[in-house]
Amino acid sequence: MSLPLLFTPLELRGLTLRNRIVVAPMHQYAAVKGFPTDWHLMNAGRYAAGGVGLVMMESTKVERRGCGTVGDLGLWDDAFIPHLQRIVDFVHQCGTAVGIQLGHSGRKARTGRPWEGSRPLTADMGIDDWDAWDLVAPSAIAADDKSPVPRALSTAEVREVVEAFGRAAARANAAGFDTVEIHGAHGFLVHEFLSPTANQRTDQYGGNEANRRRFALEVAECVRANWPQDKPLFMRLSVDDDAGWSPADSVVLSRELKAVGVDVIDCSAGGMLARPVSSTPIGYGYQVPFAQRLREEAGIQTMAVGLIVHHDQAEQILREGKADLIALAREMLHNPNWAFDAACKMGIEDSFSLIPPAGGWWLQKRMAAMPSLMTSTHERKD
Ligand SMILES: Cc1cc2nc3c(=O)[nH]c(=O)nc-3n(C[C@H](O)[C@H](O)[C@H](O)COP(=O)(O)O)c2cc1C
Incomplete structure (x- = not known):
């Protein structure tokens, strides 16, 4: 029997993943002032010990003001490095690779945890460094009618945020991560710059489409410059957001990202509006067509995500050439041993x-x- 593609190793630059199964980034809302806790060690550890090829740790903020909640992980200071390194070392002991998603929440920062209602936090809530939690975005446009209006970043400040992504990548390398993923999806800062809805700037970072892509590209270039050549770089996009950013736009951007050294596009959707993307009714593998399109039209490796639940479903996506990697989030919460379970069911020796x-x-x-x-x-x- 030929080895299922799901369990065929994948080489990405100098990294070899033992299989194509990835734990998608999942925010744990459990950090303390940006520092990981034992919860993070347990959480990454349970997937690593469950046999996946790669654990992608959650959106970790490159600036204090980019935190979405009080429980966000941070990489805006060297002090975080040894704490993350402990997790990296543990995951490596399990034979699993580990990456970290680098993010900035932009105008969606400063909110409560989802199960507490995700409501905007306010100055009277006793957060000791409230003044450092400036709500910034490409333009002074609120995320929705319940959210406060952010402050538009100046042109010089935009460049500083680009550099913050680069410095965070260098710290991720110092902590021993095998890959980083730039969070360019779900209505957060990078996606906000791409969006004609959220970005109405008149400088070189707004206006026409090329200008709206500039921030994402500069972030990718800066991360690449601070990240070893032999380590792969992922970027997550909302390939379609139903708010003016389309799969065709994502094809153009992905070609440019590939040219500046991005290796894999992690294909998600939505997040600019409160409702899901209407072109993709929620169902099994609802975002797989995005991974297929970018793979075919941008000629870049892709990771599929979104309601991939069963091992035969995952294998079929790979066999049909729709993606190179399979990422699971909620199904991993349900069964952290999903990869091992799949290997048994598929008769892996x-x-x-x-x-x-x-x-x-x-x-x-x-x-x-x-x-x-x-x-x-x-x-x-x-
Ligand atoms: C608890 C939880 C936390 C998440 N946190 C992140 C995150 O930090 N970054 C991100 O890009 N997506 C995040 N997501 C989205 C997932 O990575 C994934 O794209 C989504 O859940 C769809 O995949 P699934 O159907 O396998 O769950 C999160 C999802 C869940 C359930």
């Missing part, structure tokens, strides 16, 4: 070596005693 021996050794013995165990239903008698 050394599936037990995907997980640390403290689990794998015992499970292999159990299966040797009862070969049908991993695939059987309760009806089976053997």
Whole structure:
């Protein structure tokens, strides 16, 4: 039997992923003043120990004022490096690669946690460094009618934010990460610059389409300049946002991103408006067509994400050439051992070596005693 594509290693520059399964970035809302906690170690660790190829850690902010909530991770200071390195080392011990998403929430900063209502926070809530939490954006346009109006960044300040992305990438390298992903999606700062809805600037960062792409490209260039040549660079885009940014725009941008050294586009959608993108009714693999289109038309490697749930569904996406990598978020919350489980179901010979021996050794013995165990239903008698 030929090896399923899902378990075929993938080389990205100097990094070899042991399989094509990626944990999509998932905010944990659990950092303390930007520092990771034991929760982050446990969270990245459980996926790493579950056999995935790559864990992409959550959107980690390149500036204090870019934090979306009080629980955001930060990389705006060298002090964060050793704390993240501890997590990187642990994930590596499991044989898994680890990346970190670099982000800035822009006009969507300064909100409560989702399960607390995601409402804008206010100065009277006792946040000790409130004054450092300036709400900034390309233009003074609120995210929605419940959100405060942000301050438009000056041209010089835009360039400073670009540099902040670069410095955060250098720190991510110092912490030992294998890859970084620039967060250019979901209505946050980079996406805001791309958007004709959120960006109505009149300097070189706004106005026509090329100007709106400039910030994203400068961020990618600056991150690339601060990130080793032998390590891959990912960028997440909202390929379609239903608010003036289209898949055709994403094709043009992806070609340019490839030219400045981005290796993989992580294909998401939406986030500029409160409602989901109307061209993609939510269902199994609803964003896969975006990954396929960018792969075909921009000639860049892509990662598919969004309601990819089953191993045969994931394998089919790869077999049909629609993406190079498969990312899962909520299904990983449901089953952090998803990769190991998929390997067993797909009959991968050394599936037990995907997980640390403290689990794998015992499970292999159990299966040797009862070969049908991993695939059987309760009806089976053997
Ligand atoms: C708890 C949670 C936190 C998330 N945090 C991030 C994040 O930090 N950055 C990001 O780009 N997307 C984030 N997402 C979106 C996911 O990466 C993913 O794109 C989305 O959940 C769709 O994939 P799924 O259907 O496999 O869950 C988050 C999703 C969840 C459920």
